Amino acid sequence: MGLKIVRYKKDGDLRWGVLSGEQILDVENDSGTLAEFLKEGVDQARATLDEPPSDTVDLKEAVLASPVTRPANIVCQGANYSSHRQESGMTADRPEFNLIFGKADSALCSHDSDVIRPAGVKLLDYEIELGLIIGNDISGPVDVTNENLHHHVAGLVIMNDISARDVQLPEGQWLRGKSYRTFAPAGPFLYILDEDEYPKIHDLELNLWVNDELRQSANTNQLLFKPEETLTELSRVxxxxxxxxxxxxxxxxxxxxxxxxxxxxxTKITSPLSGKVEGFLDAQTDNTDYLKDGDVIRASIKSTDASIDLGEQKNKVVAQK
Structure with missing residues (x-):
């Protein structure tokens, strides 16, 4: 079984811990970033489980931070499920190219942080996503396969790609529309995979609720461009x-x-922005599913056999003050 790694507050400081059941065991590692922690922290976490300290923290009482830390490249795949392509006005078929964009790491926040709706944003949306944490440097072309994926990916995390649609589409500003602060809830923890667990990346169930209404439900076996294929492609870029x-x-x-x-x-490039925004807002007038202030988003990812469970996010939408 893999490891569940958390960043949590202890005596006013952020510390790394490993879960043993519902208890957090402190890992003797002072790394300020996930990149630094991955060098030795995983082995230290395993050693901590073998010889647990007497002083533990109950997970339910702990204040957790995002296990993904700055600086970090957040590289995103767009329209990578047929069901999402269809609802976005595209064909359901696998497209001719892998749609790639970025998200600012300043958008990172914890699994239970408030999601702040920026002033002026009217069409705020949610997107549950499986995040793959890179474990080793990729500095040139590599051929990533199911057999060697463990050399490149250290673990998994739940993330929510919060999106301001009225910025993203009419302006064509995917980076800006998806990068406002708090637009990337991550965690509650990072799941470090054992080598024999990597095939389960292709059989994870994603579920997202808004105010306890199930909105998204899918399995990673439906991904159009698989992780190993995408990493192979991007390693050439x-x-x-x-x-x-x-x-x-x-x-x-x-x-x-x-x-x-x-x-x-x-999205027509030659059309005036004001007209595109007005038309887009008109087209979405009767759509009541966009996030509103006070809404609560819950998200979970786990394997079908429940052996891998990435925990649950719970974020409330609040207006920018």
């Missing part, structure tokens, strides 16, 4: 460092629901 994250895409069930005509009108 860019570098990855330990602690970076690859978000693998969100399934259908988001608030945004567009026809092909809606999508084309909202």
């Amino acid at each position: 860019m570098d990855f460092s330990p602690g970076d994250v690859l978000l693998t895409g969100t399934p259908g069930g988001v608030a945004m629901n567009l026809s092909k005509a809606d999508l084309e009108a909202a």
Whole structure:
């Protein structure tokens, strides 16, 4: 069984811990970043489980921080489930190219932080995603396969790719529309995979609720571009460092629901921005699924046999003050 790693507050400081049941065992590691922790912290966490300290912290009473730390590249796959492609006005088929974009690491927040709706954003959306944590440097072309995926990916984390749709689509500003502060809840913990668990990456169940209404439900076996394929492709373009994250895409069930005509009108480069925004807002007038102040988002990811459980996020939407 893999390890559940947390960052938690202890005596006013952020510490690394490993879960033993519902108890946090402090790991003797002072790393300030996930990248530093991955160098020796995983082995130290295993040793801590073998010889647990007498002083533990109850998980339910702990204040947790995001296990993903800055600096980190957050590289995202877009429209990587057929169900999400359809509801976004695209064809359901696997496209000719892998849609890749970025998200600022300043958007990171904890699994229970408030999600702050920026002033002026009217169409706030949720996107549950499986995050793959890079474990080793990728500084040139590599051929990633199911057999060697463990050399490149250290573990898994739940993330929510919160999106301001009225910025993302009419402006074409994917980075800005998805990078406002608090737009990347992560955790509650990082799951470090054992080598024999890597095949289960392809059989994880994703579920997201808004105010206890199930909105998104899918399995990672539905991913159009698989993790090993995507890492192989991106290794020919860019570098990855330990602690970076690859978000693998969100399934259908988001608030945004567009026809092909809606999508084309909202994203037409030659159209004036004001007209695109007005038309996009009009097209979504009757859509009541967008996030509102006070809404509570819950998200969970676990394997079908429940041997891997990434915990649960619970974030409340609040207006920017």
